[in-house]
Amino acid sequence: MGPAIGSDLPASTEGLRRRNTSLVLRSLRQQGPATRAELAKRTGLAKATVGVIVGGLAEAAAVDEADSVPGGRGRPGRPVTLTGRGLLGLGLELNVDYVSAVLLDLGGRVRLSETRPATDAARLPALLELARDVVRREPAGRLVGAMVAVPGLVRGDDRSVAWTPNLDATGLAADVEAALDGRCGVSVGNDANCAAYAESHHGAATGVAHALYLTGTVGIGAGIVSDGRLQRGSTGFAGEVGHMPIGDSTALCGCGRRGCWEASVGLHAMLTAVGLPELATPLRSAQAVAARASADPAVREALARLGQDVGLGLAVLANVLDPEVVVLGGYFVPLGEHVLAPARRSLDERLPSAAQRRPELRLSTLGMEAAALGAAELALEGVFSGDVPVT
Amino acid sequence: MGPAIGSDLPASTEGLRRRNTSLVLRSLRQQGPATRAELAKRTGLAKATVGVIVGGLAEAAAVDEADSVPGGRGRPGRPVTLTGRGLLGLGLELNVDYVSAVLLDLGGRVRLSETRPATDAARLPALLELARDVVRREPAGRLVGAMVAVPGLVRGDDRSVAWTPNLDATGLAADVEAALDGRCGVSVGNDANCAAYAESHHGAATGVAHALYLTGTVGIGAGIVSDGRLQRGSTGFAGEVGHMPIGDSTALCGCGRRGCWEASVGLHAMLTAVGLPELATPLRSAQAVAARASADPAVREALARLGQDVGLGLAVLANVLDPEVVVLGGYFVPLGEHVLAPARRSLDERLPSAAQRRPELRLSTLGMEAAALGAAELALEGVFSGDVPVT
DNA sequence: GACTTAAGTTCGAGTCTCGTACTTAATGGA
DNA sequence: TCCATTAAGTACGAGACTCGAACTTAAGTC
Structure with missing residues (x-):
């Protein structure tokens, strides 16, 4: 009758533990270090339960215990910090003119x-070698997952x-898996999706x-990113906004349409439009234009x-998705306010009603490695969501 | 650090049971009646566990047990059916020229x-009276929730x-709650969202x-509806597509913009465009036009x-959201293929790449009560998601 | 040095799932 | 007609987990 909702896996008592462990992990990530007692208050779990869970996390080298900090009344607590030394996620990016890798620990440190x-x-070959190198240089810790x-x-x-411009990506996941000696599963993701995820965890939209x-x-x-989750659509192609019919309706696109x-x-x-030549990379070109x-x-x-046309398209997206923050990346970053300011203005003109507020427009702060970073974050997602056991 | 993901409530062993109960319920809803043994296979739970869970569901009058159907070898199983007599959801709609109510049971029967x-x-007052009447006429069963x-x-x-055209909805939830004698919690939802949910459960997009x-x-x-869940956006206003800058850029809108x-x-x-007058309701007007x-x-x-302009806007939405099915409701229904066929054509012209397939365009089959039906379905959602205990 | 306060641990009770063994209800062949 | 076979459903004990209460520990305070 209805579509699938929620997890379709049976929940055992171990699943229960994973769930509550993920609760503690997320609390540590979002609200920072805390003593066991504080964690119990924050999560709603019993003190005893938190004790056991933190014990497991410490054993997996996911958290570290600081010295007790005296000061108040009563026995001082020992703050637990999410350092995540022992659990690693690998993010890779295969792009047209470069490859990159980011190794991230559960604490969010690169x-x-x-x-x-x-x-x-x-x-x-460059990507595979880079993957091997990176993993070899950091042998300690368990590789939880990898994403390209x-x-x-x-x-x-x-x-x-299904389709890539100017590069071949068939068998990519299997190749990377082999390069990593099967140390972990490998998945593939869209670069914009990965970068979006990175921005919502480390970048300009952190915590949004x-x-x-x-x-x-x-x-x-x-x-x-909606409700903290990436929106993929029915076939995985959501967010392919380049060919929306918006802006100058006579402009000829590379796809052949107008x-x-x-x-x-x-x-x-x-x-x-500005009358300048294309340089080696989009970023260089944009920097020259900005100068x-x-x-x-x-x-x-x-x-x-x-x-103005950027704002027009963002107005469409804002009306459909109602985001809190919009982050502009890629070649928009060097151009900065030259593009942002008029985009804000045309966005304002296009917001439907007084009740709706304009989403905040920000520039990406992550640079070239945004996609790889997001991929790494996504590789670690299973731990925070409780799908992957910590131990 | 990151945004909230997943439930932030601690999971107890009772929560475990709720989760697995919801698993069984969803299996019954999606894949139809089944014996305990079949349910165990479908959900991955142990036979013994399914037995206990079905026992609880039967006690709450959520499922009924049919007579065993002999035929194969071995002891025949007794199929369990989701009739959901005992658990009810109330959906209401407050619209400009009418009010409606739908009382739905957990089995999906109106x-x-x-x-x-x-x-x-x-x-x-008409809405409140209608709500009281409907609940009074069906006194058996537990009212799980209500939505307007x-x-x-x-x-x-x-x-x-935040805003309604031509009608006042302040204090609506509290008023309805009072009318129902506090028998259940009442929430409020956007009519298009509710109708969308109805279409994905009872209507033209069932199971999508x-x-x-x-x-x-x-x-x-x-x-x-994305991954079976309604997308609401950061403030709840996602899907307000009426004022996207699309179509005739000179056309003057009621909001004052073009x-x-x-x-x-x-x-x-x-x-x-067709040169015909407006009648009492949008539906009547459209029927006259169709004639x-x-x-x-x-x-x-x-x-x-x-x-063509409908298709243009749908192209934008399809590029952003990648839906499997698009359902057209409201005044589009009487116009049928007169609008659908050209919309399909302009949508086809606007799909970005060969890899992407066109979402299926369908007409709503639910009529006036789509929104109220979806609201009722949403009122029951908590049971299927495991957030509300069955017992 | 005794008292107070609060953190963290220990322990027993309660709930849940699971696998195994058992019971039950049908078919099919001798 | 009777008994082996097959499969559904149940009973039961083991194991995992959470929880509250009692207990221990480590500080500050009088």
Whole structure:
């Protein structure tokens, strides 16, 4: 009759423990270190239960116990901190002109991160070598999972890739799994989705449950975080906003149609509008434009028109999704307020009613490694959600 | 650090039982009646556990046991059916020109349903009286919850209403709660959201996990069901698609701006396009238009243009949300293929890549009571999700 | 140095799931 | 007709877990 809701796995008493363990972990992540007694109050669990759970977490090297801090009345508590030394998530990114890797621990600290340039046939070998290197350099701790971010359409199975521009990603998950000696499962994700997840955990939308991430390169892609979860859609292709019919309806898009949003606000449209050439990477191109903008009012003017179309598309997205924060990444970052300010204005003009407030527009703070970082965070997700046992 | 994910309530052993009970209930709802042994296979629970759980459900009059059906080898099983006589959800709708109520049991059967015309100051009293009547006529069974659907912006708390056109909904939840003698909690929901939920359980998108519902009256509203859950957004206003800048960018909207989608595809735009007058209700108006369309090619032509703009907006929504099925409700229903066919065409033209398939476009099958039915279904949700104990 | 306060642990009771063994109710062949 | 076979459902004990109460421990306070 109805669609599937909630987990469809039977819950055993061990599942119960996992659930409550995840409760403690999330409390430590969101509200910071706390004594067992405080944790009991925060989670609603009994003191005794928290004691057992923290014991298990300490054994798995997920938490560390600080010295007691005297000061108040009564026996002082010993604060428990989520350091997560023992549990690691690996995030990888396979992109058109580079590969990168981020090794993240459960405490949210980046243990290692590296980006290497790579193109064409050298790409996949470079990624596999990078993965091997990173894992080899940090032998301590258990690798909980790994995820590869790819600029393309990833199916709902989190493994197979339906379509990628300019690069081949068939068999990617299996290749990476082999490179890691099968130390953990490997999944594949869309780069915008991964970056969106990263922004909602480490970046400009940290702690925001409803966030939208927009990345600008040659194409335009979005990642949707709703209620803290990534929205994937029925086939995994949600957030493919580049070809929405928005902006200049006569603009010719790379896809052959007219009026796609990215034909108005993609990298090429921006460069044509300001009259500057494309450089080696989108980021370099945008930096050059930003540098020119401070001197040339015509460039600023062109960027303002671009920003207006950005705002127009964001108005659509805001009306549909009602996000709290919108993060702009990719080539938008160097352009900063040149695009943000007019985007805010056209967004304001397009908000439906007085009751609705404008979502906050922010710039990404994570740089090139946003996608890999988000992939790592997603690799660790199972622990925080209680799906993966800590012990 | 990160946003809240998953339930933040501690899980006790009773919670475990609720969870597994909900597992059995969902299996019965989705896959139909089954013997205890079959249920054990379907859910992954032990036979003994299923036995205990079914016992509890039978005691609460949630399931009924049929006679054993011989035929195969071995002892025949006794199929357990989800009749849900004992557990009821009440759905109400407060609309501009009518109020309605649906009393639904856990088995998904509509026990009672009624719609009464009401306007202006008589609206709220009519709703309260209707609620009292309906509950009085079905005294057996436990009322698990009630929900009121309202055409307006409902905040994330599921109680307070931020904005409604042409009607007052302040204190609505409390008033209904009082009318029901506090027999159950009452929440408030957006009518498009409720209707969307109804379509994904009883209507044209039954069993579809990613569905989009679009209602057409004077305004245009959407309800988003993603992974079986309603998407509400950060403030509860997700799906307010009427004022997206789509369609004829010069069309003047009731909100004072130009280019809103509903200025192109709302009821008034449609009537102006075909040159027919507005009747008492949107449905009547649309029926008159449909009647005229079969004779008048100019009307068909106008509806085709309208359908094109409908498809344009759906293309945007499909790109963002990737739904499996889109259900059109409200005034679109009488117009049927006059609008659907051109909408499908313009949607096809706008799909980004070969990898992506077009979502199926269907007409709502639920009629006037869609919203109230969905509200009732939502009132029962807590039982299926395991949040509300059955006993 | 005794008292107070609060953190953390120990322990027994209660609840739940699970696997195994058992009972029950049908079929099918001798 | 009777008995083996098959499969559904139940009874029961083991194991895991949470919880509250009692207890121990480590500080500050009088």
